[in-house]
Amino acid sequence: MTQPPEAEVRSDAAPQAPVTAAVLVIGDEILSGRTKDQNIGFIADYLTAIGIDLEEVRVVPDVEARIVAALNALRAGYTYVFTTGGIGPTHDDITADAVAKAFGVAIDIDPRAVGVMRARYPDTELTPARLRMARIPDGADLIANPVSAAPGFRIGNVHVMAGVPKIMQAMMDSIAPTLARGRPMLSHTIEAGMGEGALAEGFGAIARANPDTLLGSYPYFDGTRHTTRLVVRARDAARLATVAAAVEALVADLQGRTTPRA
Amino acid sequence: MTQPPEAEVRSDAAPQAPVTAAVLVIGDEILSGRTKDQNIGFIADYLTAIGIDLEEVRVVPDVEARIVAALNALRAGYTYVFTTGGIGPTHDDITADAVAKAFGVAIDIDPRAVGVMRARYPDTELTPARLRMARIPDGADLIANPVSAAPGFRIGNVHVMAGVPKIMQAMMDSIAPTLARGRPMLSHTIEAGMGEGALAEGFGAIARANPDTLLGSYPYFDGTRHTTRLVVRARDAARLATVAAAVEALVADLQGRTTPRA
Numbered sequence: 001m002t003q004p005p006e007a008e009v010r011s012d013a014a015p016q017a018p019v020t021a022a023v024l025v026i027g028d029e030i031l032s033g034r035t036k037d038q039n040i041g042f043i044a045d046y047l048t049a050i051g052i053d054l055e056e057v058r059v060v061p062d063v064e065a066r067i068v069a070a071l072n073a074l075r076a077g078y079t080y081v082f083t084t085g086g087i088g089p090t091h092d093d094i095t096a097d098a099v100a101k102a103f104g105v106a107i108d109i110d111p112r113a114v115g116v117m118r119a120r121y122p123d124t125e126l127t128p129a130r131l132r133m134a135r136i137p138d139g140a141d142l143i144a145n146p147v148s149a150a151p152g153f154r155i156g157n158v159h160v161m162a163g164v165p166k167i168m169q170a171m172m173d174s175i176a177p178t179l180a181r182g183r184p185m186l187s188h189t190i191e192a193g194m195g196e197g198a199l200a201e202g203f204g205a206i207a208r209a210n211p212d213t214l215l216g217s218y219p220y221f222d223g224t225r226h227t228t229r230l231v232v233r234a235r236d237a238a239r240l241a242t243v244a245a246a247v248e249a250l251v252a253d254l255q256g257r258t259t260p261r262a
Numbered sequence: 263m264t265q266p267p268e269a270e271v272r273s274d275a276a277p278q279a280p281v282t283a284a285v286l287v288i289g290d291e292i293l294s295g296r297t298k299d300q301n302i303g304f305i306a307d308y309l310t311a312i313g314i315d316l317e318e319v320r321v322v323p324d325v326e327a328r329i330v331a332a333l334n335a336l337r338a339g340y341t342y343v344f345t346t347g348g349i350g351p352t353h354d355d356i357t358a359d360a361v362a363k364a365f366g367v368a369i370d371i372d373p374r375a376v377g378v379m380r381a382r383y384p385d386t387e388l389t390p391a392r393l394r395m396a397r398i399p400d401g402a403d404l405i406a407n408p409v410s411a412a413p414g415f416r417i418g419n420v421h422v423m424a425g426v427p428k429i430m431q432a433m434m435d436s437i438a439p440t441l442a443r444g445r446p447m448l449s450h451t452i453e454a455g456m457g458e459g460a461l462a463e464g465f466g467a468i469a470r471a472n473p474d475t476l477l478g479s480y481p482y483f484d485g486t487r488h489t490t491r492l493v494v495r496a497r498d499a500a501r502l503a504t505v506a507a508a509v510e511a512l513v514a515d516l517q518g519r520t521t522p523r524a
Contacts, residue, residue, distance in 0.1 A: 029480055031316045032447070033306030034493060037299075040321070044295030054293045056328075059302070059319035062478075066318075089459050090479035091466035129462030148488065166483055185294070197351050200391030204353035216324075217352035218291055221428055226410065231296060 019052045019182035022074040025059040026067055026085040026095050027163055038165045039084045046172055051184035052080065062086060067098035075102075075158050080179065082172075085163030087152065089129040096153070099160055100137035110136035113151050120149035144174040154178075183235045185214075188244040192228040192251050195219065199228060202250045206243065212236075213243045281314045281444040284336040287321040288329055288347040288357050289425055300427045301346045308434055313446035314342065324348060329360035337364070337420050342441065344434075347425030349414065351391040358415070361422055362399035372398035375413050382411035406436040416440075445497045447476075450506040454490040454513050457481065461490060464512045468505065474498075475505045 023043050029035040040057055047054045055078060060066045067086075074081045086095030100107035113134035118126065126134075133150035136142065143152035143159065145167055152161045152171045161171040192199055196219045207215040214233040219226060230247055234240040285305050291297035302319055309316045317340060322328045329348075336343045348357030362369035375396035380388065388396075395412035398404065405414035405421065407429055414423045414433045423433040454461055458481045469477040476495040481488060492509055496502040 025319075028476065028478055029493070030302075031306055031319070032449075032495070033303055033308075033310050033316075034449070034451075034478075035480060036303040040292075041295055041298040044293055046295075048295050054295075055323060057287075057293070057319070057321035061317060088479065088481055089462040091462070091469045092478055124459070127459065127463060129466065130459040132462065133459075164481055164483065187294075187296070189296075197386070197389065197392040197395075200351040200353070200394065201389060204391065207353045214290065216290055216296075216354055217350065218297060219350055219426055221426065231291070233294070 017182070019080070019180050020055050020078040021047055021052050021080040021082060022056040022058070022078045023054065024067075024070055024074055024081060024083040025057065025163075026062065026083055027059075028061045028092070030059050030085075031061055039163070039168050042165065042169060043082055043084075043172065046176075048185060050176060050179065051182040052179065053182065053185070062092045062094060064094055064098045064101065067095065068102045071099060071102040071158065075156060079157060081158045083158065083160050084168050087133065087150070087160060087162055089132045089150075093132065095160060096135045096137065099155060099158060103137060103139075103155055103158075105138040105155070107135050107137045109134045110140075110142075112136075112142055116142070116144075116151060117149050143171050146170050146174070185233050185235055186237055186240050187231055187233045188240055190230040190232075190244065190247050190251055192230050193255060194228065194251075195226045196228050198254055199230070199250070202254065203230060203247065206246050206250065210239075210243045210246075213239055215243070215247070279444070281342070281442050282317050282340040283309055283314050283342040283344060284318040284320070284340045285316065286329075286332055286336055286343060286345040287319065287425075288324065288345055289321075290323045290354070292321050292347075293323055301425070301430050304427065304431060305344055305346075305434065308438075310447060312438060312441065313444040314441065315444065315447070324354045324356060326356055326360045326363065329357065330364045333361065333364040333420065337418060341419060343420045345420065345422050346430050349395065349412070349422060349424055351394045351412075355394065357422060358397045358399065361417060361420060365399060365401075365417055365420075367400040367417070369397055369399045371396045372402075372404075374398075374404055378404070378406075378413060379411045405433050408432050408436070447495050447497055448499055448502050449493055449495045450502055452492040452494075452506065452509050452513055454492050455517060456490065456513075457488045458490050460516055461492070461512070464516065465492060465509065468508050468512065472501075472505045472508075475501055477505070477509070 030037050044054050058070050060070050086093050109131050113136055136153050137155050140153040140155040145151050147167045147170050159175055161168045196217055216231040218229045232244045292299050306316050320332050322332050348355050371393050375398050398415050399417050402415040402417040407413050409429045409432050421437055423430045458479055478493040480491045494506045
């Protein structure tokens with residue numbers, strides 16, 4: 001359920017316009033450190049797998065003006081916005097109202113949302129607090145929540161999801177079939193076995209010579225030494241293979257040179 | 263080394279103005295999902311512990327215009343900005359140049375930075391790529407990097423740090439003694455043992471009656487059931503104790519009522 005669906009790769013298709021996205025994480029608990037976000041990485045992986053480029057993330061507190069400002073900036077800048085957090089039943093769950101305000105539409109208890117909640121929990125009283133979770137801005141479509149019923153919603157290009165990772169992940173699965181997809185970014189990773197400093201000159205030259213590909217260099221400490229992962233990214237499989245081969249040749253050459261010192 | 267220093271709590275001191283902060287995470291690898299950020303949560307915990315309120319986080323790609331725009335927005339809005347990523351030796355490490363551009367100052371290889379790198383690695387050639395790590399904007403102070411020498415820097419209210427968590431954490435330790443500190447936010451967590459829906463009405467009433475405290479409600483799935491952590495936050499210890507006691511009484515009352523159904 002939490003695996004992104006396979007992207008449909010049509011290598012013979014004409015190049016498509018990139019489909020872009022931003023994530024807006026809403027919640028004091030992330031900013032205070034009390035809760036460690038698990039949603040950004042999941043959504044990043046998910047969107048990459050279906051050919052949507054995540055281009056920005058923001059985290060803001062549970063403050064209406066801050067949510068509205070961030071949402072209006074992001075929805076104007078990207079194909080899609082995905083929000084997480086702030087759609088529960090408590091007083092600090094203000095995301096739905098903030099989204100309605102950002103779009104300038106009314107918000108009220110939505111009979112469709114009440115229906116799915118009542119169907120799932122026929123013996124639980126729908127208190128005013130629980131009905132808060134059925135507040136949906138005018139004109140929005142519901143996003144199914146197979147985990148705990150209370151729905152998310154989509155309005156314009158904004159998808160409003162829960163903050164609980166298990167629920168958010170299920171909502172992404174509900175949303176995915178409705179999204180436009182770009183040509184997926186393909187990638188190839190080369191483990192360099194040496195620090196960035198030794199690689200940078202040759203790697204930079206390959207990057208400059210191949211401006212249609214994205215070359216990234218990610219140093220890390222593997223427990224005993226500082227080493228580097230080199231990543232080549234391209235939408236075209238043939239170009240990816242060509243540039244990845246050039247990077248592999250560079251690494252082999254440098255490893256040969258540095259062996260006497262290793 | 264990676265534990266935040268103890269905050270100096272002076273309960274008799276006059277209320278201080280809040281000290282605020284934003285984090286700017288720079289890197290394509292976070293947005294593609296290839297690397298899962300570990301720095302936001304660490305910095306959030308660290309700042310909270312020393313009385314600095316983290317109020318916003320942004321993640322942007324390795325694109326100069328995007329870094330400059332985000333940095334200028336954040337540095338105007340908060341007491342401090344902390345950036346992570348993009349200060350290594352490779353072509354995609356453009357943070358230092360973007361920061362110089364944002365501040366409208368020149369940037370060049372800094373003899374102080376060269377000095378610390380040469381002192382650490384006397385037998386390693388300082389190639390043009392490695393010297394890239396010594397590019398520091400005019401007027402910046404260096405931030406010590408005890409892990410791998412190549413320094414971060416501070417300019418104005420912006421602290422530029424490495425993206426590798428081990429190095430970033432050491433840099434935070436280097437920076438911490440220089441930061442103004444607010445009165446630390448204290449917190450008390452109550453494990454409710456029930457879903458948010460049952461709690462929301464009473465919890466909201468307590469929140470409305472105590473606007474000087476922050477009440478948060480964080481639902482989660484503990485493996486067998488949906489339950490909730492309730493968090494009370496305040497800078498004043500006595501107010502924290504009073505409101506936390508009210509929340510504990512609410513939970514005890516609700517647990518008593520729901521026991522027959524449990």
